[in-house]
Amino acid sequence: MMMRFFSNAKFSNLTIKLLSISAIVGTLIISASLYGLIAMWSSMNHLVKIIETGQNQERKILVISLHFKEQVQEWKNVLLRGKNSADREKYISKFKNQEKIVQQQSNDLLKELNRLQLHSLANQLKKFTEAHKVLSQKYQQGFEHFKHSNFNSEAGDTAIRGIDREPIKILTEVAHLISKQLLADTELAVKKKQQVIILTMTLITLAVIIGTIIYAFLIKVMIIRRVQNLTHDLKLIAAGDFTHPLHTSGHDEIGQIGLAVKTLKENTGKLIAEITKATHQVDHAALEMSSTMSATQEQLDKQAQKSTHASSAMNTMNDSIKAIVLKAEAVAESALNANQKSLEGQQMLTQTRDIIKGLANEVNTTSQIIGTLSESSDNVGSILDVIKGISEQTNMLALNAAIEAARAGEQGRGFAVVADEVRGLAQRTAESAGQIDDLIMELRSHASKAVEAMEKGKASTEQTVEQSQKMSDILTIIINSVGEISKTNSTISESISKQSASCDNVNEQINSISQLAKEANTSTSQTTKMSQSLSELSSNLALLISQFKVNNTSTSQENKKTTLT
Structure with a gap:
């Protein structure tokens, strides 16, 4: 009563x-x-x-x-x-x-x-x-x-x-x-x-x-x-359990604090669920980028092997030309071999050019993926701004509760204890948000470096395509020269000298292509490492978020669908 x-x-x-x-x-x-x-x-x-x-x-x-x-x-x-x-x-x-x-x-x-x-x-x-x-x-x-x-x-x-x-x-x-x-x-x-x-x-x-x-x-x-x-209830929330229902009753100051804590719990639970979803998306993107980088590295390895083969072929052709100088009587046979080798070299250059074009497309795709990853990082940064805002609001609520407890005197001592606990929770949330923000800034930095490296790789592949076209033109000249050797022996010495010089130039170009392929391989390795770092950061973020228990059944199902896709 x-x-x-x-x-x-x-x-x-x-x-x-x-x-x-x-x-x-x-x-x-x-x-x-x-x-x-x-x-x-x-x-x-x-x-x-x-x-x-x-x-x-x-x-x-x-x-x-x-x-x-x-x-x-x-x-x-x-x-x-x-x-x-x-x-x-x-x-x-x-x-x-x-x-x-x-x-x-x-x-x-x-x-x-x-x-x-x-x-x-x-x-x-x-x-x-x-x-x-x-x-x-x-x-x-x-x-x-x-x-x-x-x-x-x-x-x-x-x-x-x-x-x-x-x-x-x-x-x-x-x-x-x-x-x-x-x-x-x-x-x-x-x-x-x-x-x-x-x-x-x-x-x-x-x-x-x-x-x-x-x-x-x-x-x-x-x-x-x-x-x-x-x-x-606050201890459960501090322990990361957002699934436990809150005990709120009455319309007085304690009831109002209970309602404020309930609203904070619900909003924080939704925020953690969204962060979990974003973490899964970042992890999925990192895995895809790592897979793409592995494929790109494999293609670059093949290009390096083919460049080595081309360099060996050019060395063989140069030896053949020198043999022609020593053995003038075998000019026709040497010309035939040179023509055949030149055709093989032109075919290899055509294949190399196609591979390099494919590599350029893969590098462009990788650059776009890294750009998408940077945008996702920006979205995570926006979410962290929301977390910081909620943390500041929570701190303000705790400060107001402490003021009301100070006004109540001895009767408000329990309120002061509750206000300190809420303020501590807000500070820990702000610290966690700051740590996540630092991780996101590091991720953005790595993503920016990866995009820059990809742009350099793209420029290198375009240069390699141009060099391949030049080498193809040179091989065409060689083929024409070999034809002329077949028609006339009067200009054999002059043509062989020109062809020897051209072979040296082509060999240098092939070595340049091989060096560019190695540099592209190194950049791809760095990109792969960055994608692995991004995956580790995503895992660490997921580990931090896993300390909280929220009602996020729908979010988990969406994450599963995204992973399967």
């Missing part, structure tokens, strides 16, 4: 909830304190009333005692000054007046004691009133004796000597009993007051304990348990 009350929309603010709980607990404690104060006030009034009553009774006994002593003193004045009739009448009148006062005050006090049901005191005071009445009669008898003795003071004093001791003793006992009764009543009232104080402290203690239990229970249910659930 209480939890339903605090889950109302009116209590969507955590501060209002805490103030409401504090108000309930404070009301409970204040109620117990007010009850105790009222009880203590009543007990105090009762104690004051007892003390005032006792003091009033003591004061009345004291007044009665004083009037009684004045009565005795007036009797002594009668005895001492009774010979004068005027003085005697004056002191007799004072004596009777004091006697009447004593009787009146004694009766009033007796009624008061009976009303207060102080029977022991009333009985003792009643003894005094009775003794006082008897004393009045004896004083009357003594006065008669005093008159009969012709107002002799000694005779009058002898008649009533010692009769006032008993009433005074009774008054003293009554005063003592009143003091004793006052002390007993005071002690009883003090004990009751102590009991009231103990009861009040007990009630306040119980109120504090019950209030603390209620406060702790509500704090645990509304704050601590929810913060623990949110902390558990």
Whole structure:
């Protein structure tokens, strides 16, 4: 019932909830304190009333005692000054007046004691009133004796000597009993007051304990348990598990933090899935480029072999020409062999030119693939920019949560812990994004170098095609020269000299072609290594991404389709 009350929309603010709980607990404690104060006030009034009553009774006994002593003193004045009739009448009148006062005050006090049901005191005071009445009669008898003795003071004093001791003793006992009764009543009232104080402290203690239990229970249910659930979810996210559902409830600050973390988890999970997809695409492109480079390197090896064969053929042709010089009689046969070798050389040059053109096409294709790889790297860089933006937003959310926790004081300490955890996650995400960005920059650098090397290779192959065309033209000249040798022997020496020079030139060109083929082979090897480095970088990125668990079934299926294609 209480939890339903605090889950109302009116209590969507955590501060209002805490103030409401504090108000309930404070009301409970204040109620117990007010009850105790009222009880203590009543007990105090009762104690004051007892003390005032006792003091009033003591004061009345004291007044009665004083009037009684004045009565005795007036009797002594009668005895001492009774010979004068005027003085005697004056002191007799004072004596009777004091006697009447004593009787009146004694009766009033007796009624008061009976009303207060102080029977022991009333009985003792009643003894005094009775003794006082008897004393009045004896004083009357003594006065008669005093008159009969012709107002002799000694005779009058002898008649009533010692009769006032008993009433005074009774008054003293009554005063003592009143003091004793006052002390007993005071002690009883003090004990009751102590009991009231103990009861009040007990009630306040119980109120504090019950209030603390209620406060702790509500704090645990509304704050601590929810913060623990949110902390558990954040630890799972920090461990890379984005598949676990978040526990979000309520509309207060903790609920808003839960919703923000949920949104962050979903967006980060989608981002990681996209990065995984891009990683598979980069890996696939690196594998294709490596395969293409391997094929290109194989073609370059074949070209180098054919260039070596062509160089050997040209050396053989040069030896043949020199043999023609030495053996003029074998000119026709040598010319025939030279013509045949020239035809073979022209055919080999035609094949070499076709192979080089194919190599140029492969190099162009490889350059395009590397360009596509550079574009993919740019796309990955854009994705990393999104990751950095999300990391900055997460850091801002954590900073706002820390500010709110600082405002909440002690109640916000759990929020501060949660804010530090979220900020740490944002920093680690930013660091990972920075590492990936460095890898992408390195990949871009290698891709740029590969494109530059491919452009150089392309230029070299075009130059090789031109050289092959030149060599083909030279071989055509050789063939024509051999024909002329067959027609006439007069120009054999001159033609053979020209052909020997042409053979040397052709041999140099073939060596240049072989050297260009070796350089192209080296560039292709470097491109292959770069594609392998790109594949390793893609694998490292995939290894980093594999630490996160996301719901990416559809992405995995798309990656499988891409790999199969």
